[in-house]
Amino acid sequence: MTSETHGAASGDAGPARAxxxxxxxxxxxxxxxxxxxxxxxxxxxxxxAIGENPLAVLSVMVGEALGYPEAVGYTLYYATGYIFTGLAxxxxxxxxxxxxxxxxxxxxxxxxxxxxxxxxxxxxxxxxALAGTAAAGLFGAAWAWVPGWLQARRGSHxxxxxxxxxxxxxxxxxxxxxxxxIKPGQxxxxxxxxxPGVWLPTMDRALGWVGITVAPSPLNxxxxxxxxxxxxxxxxxxxxxxxxxxxxxxxxxxxxVYAGMSPARVIVLAMALSGxxxxxxxxxxxxxxxxxxxxxxxxGVGFVGIAVALMGRNHPVGIVLAALLFGILAQGGGQVSFDxxxxxxxxxxxxxxxxxLFAGALEHLxxxxxxxxxxxxxxxxxxxxxx
Amino acid sequence: MTAxxxxxxxxxxxxxxxxMAASPGPAVSADxxxxxVYDMGGKFDKSFNEAAYRGAERFAHDTGIxxxxxxxxxxTQREQGLRTLARRGATVVVAMGFAQAAPxxxxxxxxxxxxxxxxxxxxxxxxxxxxxxxxHEGSFLVGILAAMASxxxxxxxxxxxxxxxxxxxxxxxxxxxxxTRPDGAVIVNMxxxxxxxxxxxARGAELxxxxxxxxxxxxxxxxxxxxxxxxxxxxxxxxLGIGVDxxxxxxxxxxxxxxxxxxxxxxxxxxxxxxRAGTWTAGHQALGLKEDxxxxxxxEHNRALxxxxxxxxxxxxxxxxIAGTLTVQPYQP
Numbered sequence: 169m170t171s172e173t174h175g176a177a178s179g180d181a182g183p184a185r186a187x188x189x190x191x192x193x194x195x196x197x198x199x200x201x202x203x204x205x206x207x208x209x210x211x212x213x214x215x216x217a218i219g220e221n222p223l224a225v226l227s228v229m230v231g232e233a234l235g236y237p238e239a240v241g242y243t244l245y246y247a248t249g250y251i252f253t254g255l256a257x258x259x260x261x262x263x264x265x266x267x268x269x270x271x272x273x274x275x276x277x278x279x280x281x282x283x284x285x286x287x288x289x290x291x292x293x294x295x296x297a298l299a300g301t302a303a304a305g306l307f308g309a310a311w312a313w314v315p316g317w318l319q320a321r322r323g324s325h326x327x328x329x330x331x332x333x334x335x336x337x338x339x340x341x342x343x344x345x346x347x348x349x350i351k352p353g354q355x356x357x358x359x360x361x362x363x364p365g366v367w368l369p370t371m372d373r374a375l376g377w378v379g380i381t382v383a384p385s386p387l388n389x390x391x392x393x394x395x396x397x398x399x400x401x402x403x404x405x406x407x408x409x410x411x412x413x414x415x416x417x418x419x420x421x422x423x424x425v426y427a428g429m430s431p432a433r434v435i436v437l438a439m440a441l442s443g444x445x446x447x448x449x450x451x452x453x454x455x456x457x458x459x460x461x462x463x464x465x466x467x468g469v470g471f472v473g474i475a476v477a478l479m480g481r482n483h484p485v486g487i488v489l490a491a492l493l494f495g496i497l498a499q500g501g502g503q504v505s506f507d508x509x510x511x512x513x514x515x516x517x518x519x520x521x522x523x524x525l526f527a528g529a530l531e532h533l534x535x536x537x538x539x540x541x542x543x544x545x546x547x548x549x550x551x552x553x554x555x
Numbered sequence: 556m557t558a559x560x561x562x563x564x565x566x567x568x569x570x571x572x573x574x575m576a577a578s579p580g581p582a583v584s585a586d587x588x589x590x591x592v593y594d595m596g597g598k599f600d601k602s603f604n605e606a607a608y609r610g611a612e613r614f615a616h617d618t619g620i621x622x623x624x625x626x627x628x629x630x631t632q633r634e635q636g637l638r639t640l641a642r643r644g645a646t647v648v649v650a651m652g653f654a655q656a657a658p659x660x661x662x663x664x665x666x667x668x669x670x671x672x673x674x675x676x677x678x679x680x681x682x683x684x685x686x687x688x689x690x691h692e693g694s695f696l697v698g699i700l701a702a703m704a705s706x707x708x709x710x711x712x713x714x715x716x717x718x719x720x721x722x723x724x725x726x727x728x729x730x731x732x733x734x735t736r737p738d739g740a741v742i743v744n745m746x747x748x749x750x751x752x753x754x755x756x757a758r759g760a761e762l763x764x765x766x767x768x769x770x771x772x773x774x775x776x777x778x779x780x781x782x783x784x785x786x787x788x789x790x791x792x793x794x795l796g797i798g799v800d801x802x803x804x805x806x807x808x809x810x811x812x813x814x815x816x817x818x819x820x821x822x823x824x825x826x827x828x829x830x831r832a833g834t835w836t837a838g839h840q841a842l843g844l845k846e847d848x849x850x851x852x853x854x855e856h857n858r859a860l861x862x863x864x865x866x867x868x869x870x871x872x873x874x875x876x877i878a879g880t881l882t883v884q885p886y887q888p
Contacts, residue, residue, distance in 0.1 A: 242635065335748070342748040346718055355676050355687075356653040357718050386631055457631060460657065463718075464595075464750050467629040502632050505625060506639060513597070513628045 190539055196481055200527060202534045203479075204493070207522040214518055220508050228507050233500030241371065241385020245457070247488075247495030248387070249274070249449040251394040253473025254491050255401050256446035258482040260326075262405055263438035264418035269315060269330030270446040270470025272337030273308040277447020278454040279341065280307030282359065282461035285454070286349075289363035296366035300455050301393065301448065308447015309440040311337060316439025320432035326439070334470070345463055359461035368455040388456030390448070397445060398484035404441075414438050446470060472520075479527040490527075497523065589614065589827045590623040590645035592636045594652035596753050597626050602779045602800040603819060607651050607674070609801075610823030618831065634658035641666040647830035649674065649823050653720065659683065670835055672826035674819060675720065677839050685839040686822045686848075690720070691727030692876055693815045693849030694775070695883045696869050697797050698731020700813050700851065701773040702739050703865045704795055709740045711766035711774035713759055713785045715752045717745040722886040724777040724799070724815070730883055735868065742766045746781045756784030763788035763796075773797065773812060786811055795860070798852075808856040816850045818842065845877045 190199070212222035233243045253270040260267035267273075280303035288296050315329035345357040371387040405411040417424045417434040424431055453465045472494055479493070480486030501516030526533070591598075591611050598608040604626075611622050623645060625636040633655050640648050641662060648669060650659050653676035663671050663680045670682055677685045701710045712728055714721040725743060732739045744762040746752040759781035763774050767788075774789055775797040776782030782799055783806070789796035790810035798804065798814030805811075822842065829835040842848020851869065853861055875881030 242631075245631070338748040342717060350719070354653075354656075355719050355723075356656055358657065361657075453630070458657075462630065462654075462657075463716075465630050498629075502628060502635070503639070506623070506643070509624070513626050516628070 190535075190542055194538060194542065196483070196486060199531075199534060199538060200479060200481075200486075200490075202538070203526040203531065204523065206530075206533070207519070207526040210522050210526075211519045214515070215511070218510055218515070220511060225504060225508060225511065229500035229504050230496065231500075232503035233496040236383070238383040238385050239499060239503075241383060241387040243492070243495040243499040244371075244391055245386040245388070245452070245495075246498040247491040248391045248394045248452045249469040250472050250476045250491035250494050251398065251488060252449035252452070253446050253470050254476030254480055254487040255397055255473075255484065256442045256444075256470075257473045257477035258480070258484075258487060259401060259405070259414075259445060260438055260442040261477060261482050262411075262418045263414045263434060264421070265316075265319070265326050265435060265438060265442075267312065267330055267439065267442045267446075268327055268471075268474065269312060269333045269443070270473045271466050271468065272330070272334035272470070273311045273443040273446035274449040274466045274470050275334075275337040275341055276311040276450070277304035277308035277444075278450025278465055279344070279461065280304045280447065281451045282362075282454045285362040285366050285459075286359060286461070288366060291366055293366055293369060297368050297389070297451075297455065300366075300368075301390075301451050304447040304450045304454075305444035306447075308450070309444040312439045312443025312446070313436065316436045316443075319439070320435040341463060345461060349461055357463055361460045362455075364459075366455075367459050368451065370456070386457040388452065390452040390456050393448065393451070395488070397448065398488055401445070402484045410434075410437065446473065475520075475524040475528055478531070479523075493523070494520070586646075587620060587831055588623065588645045589620065589647050589649075589830065590625070590640040591649045591823065592633070592640065592651060592655065593624060593626040594633075594654060595627060595750050596779050598624065600753070600780050601783060601803070603817070604651055606801050606817065606819035607649060607823045610820035611649070611827070613820065614824050614827045620831070622827070630654075634662060637662040637671075638665065641669045645669060647672065647827060647835070649826055651675075651819075670830050670837075672822070674822060679839070681837050684826060684835070684837050686826075687839070687841050688817050688819075688848050689841060689843030689883075689885065690723045690815075690817065690849060691730070691883045691885045692843045693817065693851065694724045694727030694777075695731035695734070695876070696844075696851045696873060697775060697813055697815045698728040699735045699869050699872055700861065700865055701728070701775060701795075701797060702732040702735035703862075703868060704812050704860065705736075705739070705771075705773045707770045707772050708736055708738065709742060709770040709772070711742045711763065711771035712744070713762050713766070713774060713776045713778050713782065714743070714745045715778035715781055716748060716750075719886060721745070721777055724775075726886040727883050728775055731872075734872070740770075742769055742771050746778050753779035753781055755781045756787065759784030760788035763794075764792065767792050767794055775799070775815070777815075802852040802854065804852055804854050804856040809859065811857055812860050813857055814852040816852050818848050818850070822848070843876070844873055 215222040215225050232239055234240055256270050257267055281300040284300040284303045285296060315326055315333055318324040318329050319326040349359040350357050351360040368388050372382045372384045374389055375382050413429045413434050417431045421431045449469050476487055476490040476494055480490035497520050504511050591607055593604045596604045598604050615622055627633050627636055637658055649672045651674050656676040656678050659671055659673055660678055663683050667682055672684045674686050710732055712725055729741050732741055746755055746758050759778055763785040766774055773795045774785055776785035777799045786796035786806055790807035795812040797812050800817045802816055803811055803814045
């Protein structure tokens with residue numbers, strides 16, 4: 169059974185396609201592009217209303233995100249976290265679960281990575297990175313496992329429980345950092361700095377080993393792990409029996425039961441995997457950049473992951489592209505205020521919000537029209553052939 | 556065309572060329588560029604960051620020198636913002652908030668010729684001036700006023716996040732209350748555990764109302780913009796609020812007992828002015844009542860609420876703390 173179904177299923181990446189649907193390139197390329205253009209057009213109106221030139225702002229934004237090596241490093245650093253949380257949301261989504269708890273899972277993942285780094289001074293960085301990544305995955309998975317279990321066995325809705333677990337994570341971290349892990353004698357609720365030997369090497373340092381010089385930036389080796397995870401998630405979802413079961417449960421739980429699968433087990437597995445992926449983003453921030461445990465380090469990465477997964481159509485390739493886009497917005501948008509003092513950080517949030525609105529909530533705004541266009545062309549082609 | 560030129564200029568600057576950035580604003584002094592990096596709350600939080608904004612604005616107004624600023628939105632941007640400003644030729648940069656200590660430590664080493672002023676945390680580097688405030692001393696004084704204004708003997712405290720800084724406000728406030736009324740009770744609530752806790756006025760109002768329900772009739776808000784909700788709730792319920800950081804007495808005239816002022820604006824202004832005059836020095840300054848770094852506000856909006864007895868008591872305590880005969884214990888993390 170497996171080889172046939174896998175073959176048939178592997179081409180089908182996204183959620184159910186609309187009847188009379190679009191060719192893949194239009195679905196994955198044209199529509200996101202249309203949505204993005206619409207979002208930017210509306211943003212341009214807002215910028216115009218503030219009294220700046222939208223084109224100038226946009227080009228500064230892109231230039232500050234991609235225009236020079238350090239900026240690219242920052243953009244990819246932001247994208248790293250978004251890839252992890254985007255994948256996390258996507259894996260859960262394929263099982264029919266809406267994991268809004270990426271924020272808390274990433275927070276806990278950072279805690280896991282940080283505890284390892286605090287506990288193993290003197291280890292070589294690669295050993296600490298392996299242990300830290302494993303701990304981040306475990307902590308994240310455990311934090312998502314509970315809502316998964318509650319959903320599978322008790323029917324508690326995953327959306328509610330994962331949101332609540334975000335607050336639990338925040339409370340736990342605040343308590344730990346204010347009362348337990350804080351370095352004595354300072355105001356700031358932060359742990360002591362990790363031993364420099366266990367820091368995850370930044371990309372400029374790692375490339376320096378092989379003789380390539382790039383500008384220093386927070387981009388670190390966890391970026392490579394993020395890309396690896398994309399490959400692993402792809403293989404898992406579309407080329408393993410478990411991934412197949414996960415997607416079947418997501419599509420039709422009753423069909424899954426009929427086929428002898430246990431939805432409860434699949435749900436718990438999907439949530440644990442999802443949590444582990446979100447937890448890895450803690451490696452990027454804690455081991456790779458901050459080198460200490462601190463509050464609010466996730467800063468919305470879990471929520472951006474939802475938008476990334478939506479925009480990336482829950483496919484690893486799409487997620488990488490969407491994560492890059494949000495990385496550009498985070499980096500370029502943050503820098504815009506240096507050149508346009510009248511544009512503050514809230515404007516960046518407006519642009520991000522519009523992208524999310526058009527790519528996510530209004531995903532079907534252009535779809536029917538584009539689909540109709542394609543149908544008409546197809547019919548015209550048929551009619552033309554008939555004549 | 557100008558846009559393209561501007562972008563090219565920006566890129567060249569960012570590529571590491573140390574050159575003067577084309578500062579926006581009224582007058583540009585080519586050799587002196589002050590800058591501020593606000594923390595998460597944003598420059599219009601009516602409180603801590605806004606005090607820095609006021610100080611910078613006053614400096615710009617007095618000298619005609621434009622300043623640059625940047626508001627961070629995530630942890631990584633602190634370092635990024637400090638570095639970008641330093642690289643673009645800022646002469647003196649104010650870093651707001653204890654959370655900037657770690658990023659500043661890195662950036663200050665990279666730019667030994669740039670002067671930095673760090674607010675709310677200590678950092679021992681030759682080009683960093685650290686300014687901390689003895690919040691507990693100012694809070695002690697408003698604690699005295701709260702205890703004397705209270706009819707029930709129960710007063711409230713609404714903090715933002717439960718972090719050492721806020722506990723320091725609380726520590727002083729509690730000691731002030733007990734100093735005046737040994738049997739006085741302080742009801743304490745924190746608004747949350749995420750940064751939202753600093754900008755959630757609805758939550759602040761909710762907490763204040765619940766404290767009123769438990770008998771409190773004066774409430775001290777040390778919670779950034781969340782505190783605005785606390786003051787509003789107090790005014791609506793006919794109770795008294797106490798503002799923080801900036802003078803917030805005017806928000807609800809006659810309903811705000813006083814404000815615990817933290818002179819961040821003065822610190823920022825002095826930092827800029829000293830750097831300009833060439834008298835800037837590195838090192839740590841702890842600003843308390845003695846240095847006029849903290850205090851309580853009396854103006855036309857709350858004059859009627861402060862009786863002569865209250866003023867006498869609070870001035871006595873103030874003198875005692877300055878003279879060293881009365882000690883207020885800070886919170887020890």
